[in-house]
Amino acid sequence: MDENAVFTLTAEERAQARAGADRLTGTPPRKVDEPAWVDECRIASTTLPQRLRARLAEFRRDPGPNGALLVRNLPGAAERPTPNEAGSVERDATPGAAVIGMVSMQLGEVIAYRNEKSGALVQNVVPVPGRETQQSNAGSTRLEMHVENAFHPRRPDYVGLLCVRADHERVAGLQVGCIRRAVHELPEDVRAVLAEPRFTTQAPPSFGRPDDAAPAHAVLTGEPTDPDVQVDFHATHGHDADAKNALEVLRDAVETVVETLVLLPGDLALVDNRVTLHGRTLFTPRYDGNDRWLYRTFVHLDHRRSRPLRDLHGHVLA
Numbered sequence: 001m002d003e004n005a006v007f008t009l010t011a012e013e014r015a016q017a018r019a020g021a022d023r024l025t026g027t028p029p030r031k032v033d034e035p036a037w038v039d040e041c042r043i044a045s046t047t048l049p050q051r052l053r054a055r056l057a058e059f060r061r062d063p064g065p066n067g068a069l070l071v072r073n074l075p076g077a078a079e080r081p082t083p084n085e086a087g088s089v090e091r092d093a094t095p096g097a098a099v100i101g102m103v104s105m106q107l108g109e110v111i112a113y114r115n116e117k118s119g120a121l122v123q124n125v126v127p128v129p130g131r132e133t134q135q136s137n138a139g140s141t142r143l144e145m146h147v148e149n150a151f152h153p154r155r156p157d158y159v160g161l162l163c164v165r166a167d168h169e170r171v172a173g174l175q176v177g178c179i180r181r182a183v184h185e186l187p188e189d190v191r192a193v194l195a196e197p198r199f200t201t202q203a204p205p206s207f208g209r210p211d212d213a214a215p216a217h218a219v220l221t222g223e224p225t226d227p228d229v230q231v232d233f234h235a236t237h238g239h240d241a242d243a244k245n246a247l248e249v250l251r252d253a254v255e256t257v258v259e260t261l262v263l264l265p266g267d268l269a270l271v272d273n274r275v276t277l278h279g280r281t282l283f284t285p286r287y288d289g290n291d292r293w294l295y296r297t298f299v300h301l302d303h304r305r306s307r308p309l310r311d312l313h314g315h316v317l318a
């Protein structure tokens with residue numbers, strides 16, 4: 001990552017973030033998904049260190065060549081054993097949940113999907129026994145590069161991933177690969193194919209959408225030299241031979257720009273999901289309560305645009 005894509009809190013700034021988190025862990029209802037807590041969190045987010053808020057505002061204006069920002073030295077490390085049940089979420093207002101909530105709310109509105117992890121606003125990314133080879137965040141084999149919920153018309157604008165516990169061997173790497181860099185590796189004819197609606201992305205079974213209802217879409221949209229990207233190398237298919245080939249060329253191009261981040265407790269990766277793919281390297285879970293544990297949030301920049309999919313004051317999209 002470029003130096004500019006890493007922001008490290010000073011000890012004093014960390015203490016300031018901790019004070020905001022303490023306020024949120026100490027105030028009823030102490031439950032992340034309660035509207036009152038979300039409102040408190042939004043207010044508390046304005047007390048985050050000024051230098052951090054300024055950096056987040058700058059990241060919102062321009063995600064930079066990495067399309068990701070790594071914030072380090074935050075408080076919020078795990079205070080209990082790593083859960084390992086499928087679909088687990090964080091309902092309690094733990095320090096880590098407060099921290100990722102506050103930082104996320106300085107970027108935009110935190111949202112979730114009813115059909116994914118029961119619509120919880122802070123989700124656990126943990127390895128689950130029996131799911132080692134699954135292409136989901138419960139797995140521990142390599143997770144292919146993807147845009148989060150690439151199939152969804154209202155996919156997140158940002159994904160936040162806060163490490164609250166590292167893996168035993170400290171080898172599990174969050175991988176980020178930005179199209180702003182990869183696009184320059186693509187031949188002109190491949191770029192042209194990727195900009196046409198010759199692709200389909202399957203929804204995960206939990207979203208209950210039949211494959212034949214998935215609309216055709218382009219992988220690259222917007223300004224051709226600085227496009228947005230919509231692809232999941234596990235779930236996106238090209239409709240014809242040229243489209244399939246273009247996906248392979250794109251996959252290789254993304255591999256050439258990938259950065260691997262071994263997150264440690266207190267590291268929060270903010271991924272601009274419009275321009276950056278993410279994935280994860282292989283690691284070996286032990287299911288002993290000390291496995292890797294990330295908290296995850298999704299952020300929308302324009303809450304209004306998801307209004308048809310949610311209740312007036314809700315944050316959970318149907």
Ligand SMILES: O=C(O)CCC(=O)C(=O)O
Nearest residue numbers: 125137173174279280296
């Ligand atoms: O485990 C990771 O580092 C990333 C997993 C992932 O893709 C996700 O939770 O969305």
Ligand SMILES: [Fe+2]
Nearest residue numbers: 146147148278
């Ligand atoms: Fe993901």
